[in-house]
Amino acid sequence: MSQTIASPSPPAPGSTAGTTPATTAGTTPGTDLTALALRHGLTVSGARPSLPEYVGRLWSRRHFITAFATARLTAQYSQAKLGQIWQIMTPLLNATVYYFIFGVLLDTKRNVPDFIPFLVTGVFIWTFTSNSIMAGTRAISGNLGLVRALHFPRAALPIALALQQLQQLLFSMGALVVILVCFGQYPRPSWLLAVPALLLQALFNTGVSLVVARLAAKTPDISQLMPFLLRTWMYVSGVMWSVDRVTNGDHLPHFVTVALECNPAAVYIDLMRFALIDSFTAGQLPPHIWTVALGWAALTAVGGFLFFWKAEEEYGRG
DSSP states (O other), rough: OOOOOOOOOOOOOTOOTTTTOOTTTTTTTTOOHHHHHHHOOOOOOOOOOOOHHHHHHHHTTTHHHHHHHHHHHHTTTTTSGGGGGGHHHHHHHHHHHHHIIIIISSSSGGSSSHHHHHHHHHHHHHHHHHHHHHHHHHTTGGGHHHHHHHSSSSHOOOOHHHHHHHHHHHHHHHHHHHHHTTTTTOOOOOGGGHHHHHHHHHHHHHHHHHHHHHHHHHHHHHHHHHHHHHHHHHHHSSSSSHHHHHHHSSSHHHHHHHHHHHHHHHHHHHHHHHHHHHTTTTGOOTTTTTHHHHHHHHHHHHHHHHHHHTTGGGGTOO
């Protein structure tokens, strides 16, 4: 006996065989998925938090920031035979080279009393700013594994690296004090002014580090360009020469004089020289220098933090 097998009827005109309208569980076609996500408390992954929330999260990670900075400082010279001694040797070797070139060959020391304390103080303080900014350029790109694996405020990284440079400076300040004493600069009450000067400089350095961290995260070539910019900045910041002696007189345009006197690197260097060196007197300081130092610190710290926070959701992507 034969058996007839019914074949499936052909699809109706305008329809696709074997397909059904895609729906999401619990939804109907046309449902606004954004409204649905909000109704169930879902948020965008990696979205930038509000500024107060971001500051709170950063404060809650303060122990991580200090631990990260200390660990980086300890590991920095772990492969070198002299170890942490290089924290002192590097600025001292730089000061030796600058003394030979500027002090001996160019005879800059003739017009600067206590030239060696003057020079060494400038080199140590400039190195603090220079290293902080260079570390900031690698804050994100140098820690991409950490950025992509863990959820935390990304500002913790440039802040931690700036803190590392402050720790390194404090470690090397012992060598600076020894050099000052060897050349007749003994401790006096004005040395206490070094504390607020260093704190203001640390805030300035941190703000600039936050700015370059965001820029370098988007444009990695900045880290290659930065050494040239820093070298140029150093030469106009009075590290090896006296800003006061150059700006004293009418041979420079007024705007150049103002730019040299308000240069933040020169401002913090001069404040430290005024605090530590007897022959560097208040008469050699630009007018309202403490106001200028405070203004630079506040402007860069707040502005740099806001600038970095604006791109929080972009770090580690791409």
